[in-house]
Amino acid sequence: MESAGLKLGVDGVLAELATLAKISEAEPPVVTRVVFSEADLHARAYVKRLCIDAGLTVHEDAVGNTFARWAGSDPGLAPVGTGSHIDAIPNAGMYDGCVGVLGGLEAIRVLQKLGFKPRRSIELVIFTAEEPTRFGIGCLGSRLMAGVLTAAQALALRDKEGHGLDELRARAGFTGSLASVALTTGRFHQFVELHIEQGPLLEQDGIDIGLVTHIAAPASVRIMLEGEGGHAGGKLMPGRKDALTAAAELILALEAAAKSSGAIDTVATVGVCDVFPGAVNSIPSRVRLETDIRDTDGTRRDRVLAVLQATCNEVALRRGVAISAEMVNADPPATCDPAIVTAMEEAAKAAGKTCKRMVSRAYHDTLFMARIAPVAMLFIPCRGGVSHRPDEYASPEWIGSGIHVLARTLATLAS
Numbered sequence: 089m090e091s092a093g094l095k096l097g098v099d100g101v102l103a104e105l106a107t108l109a110k111i112s113e114a115e116p117p118v119v120t121r122v123v124f125s126e127a128d129l130h131a132r133a134y135v136k137r138l139c140i141d142a143g144l145t146v147h148e149d150a151v152g153n154t155f156a157r158w159a160g161s162d163p164g165l166a167p168v169g170t171g172s173h174i175d176a177i178p179n180a181g182m183y184d185g186c187v188g189v190l191g192g193l194e195a196i197r198v199l200q201k202l203g204f205k206p207r208r209s210i211e212l213v214i215f216t217a218e219e220p221t222r223f224g225i226g227c228l229g230s231r232l233m234a235g236v237l238t239a240a241q242a243l244a245l246r247d248k249e250g251h252g253l254d255e256l257r258a259r260a261g262f263t264g265s266l267a268s269v270a271l272t273t274g275r276f277h278q279f280v281e282l283h284i285e286q287g288p289l290l291e292q293d294g295i296d297i298g299l300v301t302h303i304a305a306p307a308s309v310r311i312m313l314e315g316e317g318g319h320a321g322g323k324l325m326p327g328r329k330d331a332l333t334a335a336a337e338l339i340l341a342l343e344a345a346a347k348s349s350g351a352i353d354t355v356a357t358v359g360v361c362d363v364f365p366g367a368v369n370s371i372p373s374r375v376r377l378e379t380d381i382r383d384t385d386g387t388r389r390d391r392v393l394a395v396l397q398a399t400c401n402e403v404a405l406r407r408g409v410a411i412s413a414e415m416v417n418a419d420p421p422a423t424c425d426p427a428i429v430t431a432m433e434e435a436a437k438a439a440g441k442t443c444k445r446m447v448s449r450a451y452h453d454t455l456f457m458a459r460i461a462p463v464a465m466l467f468i469p470c471r472g473g474v475s476h477r478p479d480e481y482a483s484p485e486w487i488g489s490g491i492h493v494l495a496r497t498l499a500t501l502a503s
């Protein structure tokens with residue numbers, strides 16, 4: 089693959105990224121593109137036009153997941169997929185998701201220009217609503233594709249204004265049964281997502297490409313503690329049922345469990361602690377905690393969850409505080425396919441790029457694609473590890489390297 093043609097392509101894709109970034113609900117350079125908003129629909133139209141211009145066949149499913157296919161010479165074979173998302177949280181930047189979509193398209197165009205003829209079709213996927221902004225659940229499109237979220241569960245989703253998914257998707261032009269979004273295993277032969285790292289490691293180490301071997305997944309537990317309130321002066325210490333001191337024990341026990349898991353990949357956070365009634369001279373009677381526990385190893389993560397549950401039981405008994413823990417979600421982590429990781433590694437070496445194996449600590453649509461296909465992810469650096477902010481930045485060189493390695497990987501997988 090000669091690099092002069094690739095350089096030309098990077099200039100083009102940078103211009104496309106800039107154009108896409110201007111399709112925003114907020115004043116540029118701020119990118120806000122919530123699913124099914126006016127900006128999202130314009131952005132979809134723009135990307136679809138680029139796909140059609142590249143000779144790809146475009147189709148959309150009932151929730152707006154978009155598939156753009158470059159037909160291979162053997163149409164009987166399952167395609168190789170690549171892609172990401174173009175929705176963006178409020179006050180976001182221009183690279184998260186978009187590098188995987190426009191970079192994936194550019195990888196296809198590079199291969200076309202070089203005269204490559206894929207045996208398997210190569211399909212660019214633009215997932216609907218990777219971000220949880222509108223419906224409170226991340227990866228809506230890929231969850232439906234993987235059958236992790238059922239049509240009935242999806243139909244119950246509403247946004248903050250009370251509009252249901254059905255109403256909003258119909259208004260955006262997407263109709264048909266939501267059940268039809270689910271794909272069977274085998275629909276994709278393999279799937280690779282190009283993405284910015286959203287962490288600082290590649291830039292710090294001066295490495296061009298991250299080869300993702302595992303994708304961590306969060307488990308979220310909501311804990312309600314119900315004690316006994318009272319006057320902070322009148323009620324003496326013996327016999328108190330203080331919900332907040334009980335919550336403090338849980339928070340510290342969770343931290344200790346994550347720290348002592350034996351792996352640096354175990355992380356646990358209590359990000360919400362609501363105290364009722366929240367007055368300085370009143371004993372807390374009720375506390376709500378929301379916890380996020382992540383790991384690349386599901387068994388190890390579940391051991392931390394078990395410690396948390398056991399601590400809830402023990403503290404409830406000892407302190408006389410009622411504690412209930414509700415699992416909000418617990419998606420299993422994904423292990424990337426070793427054959428794809430090896431193909432990416434060889435592609436990076438052939439392209440003259442430095443690379444290293446790493447873990448994705450954020451989750452992506454690929455986490456759900458892993459349920460129905462062998463998957464992997466390619467990371468490129470982003471400045472300072474900054475993401476989900478307007479000053480998110482990936483250099484032209486980093487983007488060019490990502491596209492180059494993705495193109496070579498797709499060529500290998502589709503041969």
Ligand SMILES: [Zn+2]
Binds near residue numbers: 173218283452
């Ligand atoms: Zn993303």
